[in-house]
Amino acid sequence: MGVEVLSVSVDSVFAHKMWDDHELSKMVTAGAIPYAMLSDQDGRIGRMYGVFDERSGTNARGRFIIDPDGTIQAIEVLTPAVGRNIHETIRQIRAFQKVREAGGAQVMPAGWKPGKTTLTPGPELVGNVWRVWKVSEAFED
Amino acid sequence: MLDDFVPGCQRPPMTAQKAPAIEAPVAEKAPVSSRGLPSATAPEAIATTRCPHVGEPAPQFTASAYLGGKFVEASLSEYMGKWVLLCFYPGDFTFV
Numbered sequence: 001m002g003v004e005v006l007s008v009s010v011d012s013v014f015a016h017k018m019w020d021d022h023e024l025s026k027m028v029t030a031g032a033i034p035y036a037m038l039s040d041q042d043g044r045i046g047r048m049y050g051v052f053d054e055r056s057g058t059n060a061r062g063r064f065i066i067d068p069d070g071t072i073q074a075i076e077v078l079t080p081a082v083g084r085n086i087h088e089t090i091r092q093i094r095a096f097q098k099v100r101e102a103g104g105a106q107v108m109p110a111g112w113k114p115g116k117t118t119l120t121p122g123p124e125l126v127g128n129v130w131r132v133w134k135v136s137e138a139f140e141d
Numbered sequence: 142m143l144d145d146f147v148p149g150c151q152r153p154p155m156t157a158q159k160a161p162a163i164e165a166p167v168a169e170k171a172p173v174s175s176r177g178l179p180s181a182t183a184p185e186a187i188a189t190t191r192c193p194h195v196g197e198p199a200p201q202f203t204a205s206a207y208l209g210g211k212f213v214e215a216s217l218s219e220y221m222g223k224w225v226l227l228c229f230y231p232g233d234f235t236f237v
Binding site for chain 2: 011017037073083093
């Protein structure tokens with residue numbers, strides 16, 4: 001997919017190493033975390049992205065999809081107790097990549113995945129989405 | 142302090158760190174509902190952050206990082222021209 005991952009928490013790089021060495025390495029098939037684990041000990045980066053919680057001194061589970069121009073395309077922020085859905089993140093990235101490949105000439109309807117119907121905006125599509133796209137596509141895997 | 146800890150993956154709220162400690166007001170306990178989920182943020186607690194919006198340039202940053210057994214400096218600008226998934230999380234060794 002050609003996506004670079006960056007993770008950010010308020011922990012030190014030393015804590016990142018310990019976490020990777022002692023726990024994450026046992027959980028990932030690569031044997032070690034393959035992306036940069038950034039240290040945001042003063043919460044500076046978290047504040048810039050609006051995810052730093054001043055009360056707990058930690059960053060919420062913020063997720064930002066940034067395109068090759070450096071533009072934010074998607075944001076998701078969760079409080080700490082619930083984890084993310086990686087499949088949904090991958091789906092969104094694929095959809096944004098498809099839009100970019102088409103130069104914006106195609107858009108991805110609800111629930112779009114590779115292989116599903118894309119839409120071509122234009123005068124002839126106005127009022128006619130129902131002819132080319134079924135609501136059931138949004139619910140099907 | 143331990144009484145303030147909410148089971149889950151949050152850390153205990155930070156107490157006021159400003160010296161002298163005797164004069165410092167006790168840090169406000171993070172509002173947590175009976176179900177363990179954070180409740181609405183008190184207005185005074187949200188003043189310091191501004192959320193970037195979709196369609197805007199991602200704020201640039203440089204920070205120390207751990208990557209492949211090494212300590213390095215990482216900047217978002219190095220990733221210009223690539224898709225980037227930027228993920229924040231509360232802390233190492235949290236459970237979720």
